[in-house]
Amino acid sequence: MKKLLILTDLSDQSINTYRYGLQLAQASGTQIMLLFCTGETSLTTTGQLTYLQRLRSYADRFANPSGRHMKCEYQIGCTVTAGEPVKAIGNLVENWQPDLLLADDGYLKNLTSQTPVPLQTLFPCPAILVPADAVYKKIKQVVFATDFGDQDPEVAEGICKVARSLGAQVTFLHFYPKADRTKLATLTQQAEALKAQLTDVKVRFRLIEEDDLLEGLNEYAENNRADLFVLATQDTHLLQQYFQVTYRKTQAFNTRVPLLNLYQERQSPCSAGCSFCHSHEEHEQKTAVAV
Structure with missing residues (x-):
C-alpha cells in the first residue's frame, strides 16, 4: 500500500478516523492525502485558500493525541474540493489513484x-470505514467473511496482499445455517479448492454454524482477535447493516472493528449470509410456487 486517502468533514467525529489513518500510514510507510469536501457548488480562490488553511491546521493539531497545535512530522497532503462529495471523491481517486480510502461511518449519510x-x-476504490469507538492497534488479524463456493480467487488474493503489506494474518470465515450441516463435506472441499488458488499458504479457513453473517461476526469478535473485518459485496446492503444501530442486540464489534468493503460480483445478493438473503430466497421460492 503506497497511497491512503483520508476523508474528513472537520467534525469531532472525524478526528478519530484521521488519527487512525495517520497511525496506519506511519506503520506501513504510506503516503497520505487528507480530503475535505465543502459541499458547496463552487469555490472562489479566496474560499479555496481559507478552507485549505483550516484543513492544514486541523491536520497539524489533531495529529497530536494531546490536542496541542504542533506541526505534524509526517508529511500530509491536503486537498479541498467543492461539489457533491461522492462525485468529488471519485474525481480525486481517478487523478491521484489511492490504494485505499479511509472514512468514518458518517460517510454513509x-x-x-x-x-x-x-x-x-458509493466507493470508487477499496474503502475502510472506521467506527466512532475504534482505537488503532497494529493490524495483526484480518478476518474475511465470505462464501467458499461463491468467491472470486482474484479478490481473495488481493485481500491476502493487503494483509501481507500490513504484516497481518488472514482468516477466511464461512457462516452456514443449521440446515446445511449435511453439506459440510462440500463446504470443506470448496475451502480447499479456494486455498489451492492462493499464494499465501498461511491463510486460515473456518466454517462456523450461524444463520446470519453479521451476528456471526459479532460472536467471532467476542472470542477471537479481529483488527479488521473484510466483506466483498456487489452492493451496499451488508455495509449498511454493519453500521445500523438497531440491527443487533449487541453493538460491540461494529462500534470498534473497522470494516474494509471490496467490490465483487456475486451469484447471490451477499453470498446468502444474512437474513436479507434468506428472505430474498424465500420470496423467489414463493414466486416460483405461485407460477
Missing part, C-alpha cells in the same frame, strides 16, 4: 436511499 445500491456508486 451520502447514501440517499435505504435501498442497497451498487457498491461502486
Whole structure:
C-alpha cells in the first residue's frame, strides 16, 4: 500500500478516523492525502485558500493525541474540493489513484436511499470505514467473511496482499445455517479448492454454524482477535447493516472493528449470509410456487 486517502468533514467525529489513518500510514510507510469536501457548488480562490488553511491546521493539531497545535512530522497532503462529495471523491481517486480510502461511518449519510445500491456508486476504490469507538492497534488479524463456493480467487488474493503489506494474518470465515450441516463435506472441499488458488499458504479457513453473517461476526469478535473485518459485496446492503444501530442486540464489534468493503460480483445478493438473503430466497421460492 503506497497511497491512503483520508476523508474528513472537520467534525469531532472525524478526528478519530484521521488519527487512525495517520497511525496506519506511519506503520506501513504510506503516503497520505487528507480530503475535505465543502459541499458547496463552487469555490472562489479566496474560499479555496481559507478552507485549505483550516484543513492544514486541523491536520497539524489533531495529529497530536494531546490536542496541542504542533506541526505534524509526517508529511500530509491536503486537498479541498467543492461539489457533491461522492462525485468529488471519485474525481480525486481517478487523478491521484489511492490504494485505499479511509472514512468514518458518517460517510454513509451520502447514501440517499435505504435501498442497497451498487457498491461502486458509493466507493470508487477499496474503502475502510472506521467506527466512532475504534482505537488503532497494529493490524495483526484480518478476518474475511465470505462464501467458499461463491468467491472470486482474484479478490481473495488481493485481500491476502493487503494483509501481507500490513504484516497481518488472514482468516477466511464461512457462516452456514443449521440446515446445511449435511453439506459440510462440500463446504470443506470448496475451502480447499479456494486455498489451492492462493499464494499465501498461511491463510486460515473456518466454517462456523450461524444463520446470519453479521451476528456471526459479532460472536467471532467476542472470542477471537479481529483488527479488521473484510466483506466483498456487489452492493451496499451488508455495509449498511454493519453500521445500523438497531440491527443487533449487541453493538460491540461494529462500534470498534473497522470494516474494509471490496467490490465483487456475486451469484447471490451477499453470498446468502444474512437474513436479507434468506428472505430474498424465500420470496423467489414463493414466486416460483405461485407460477
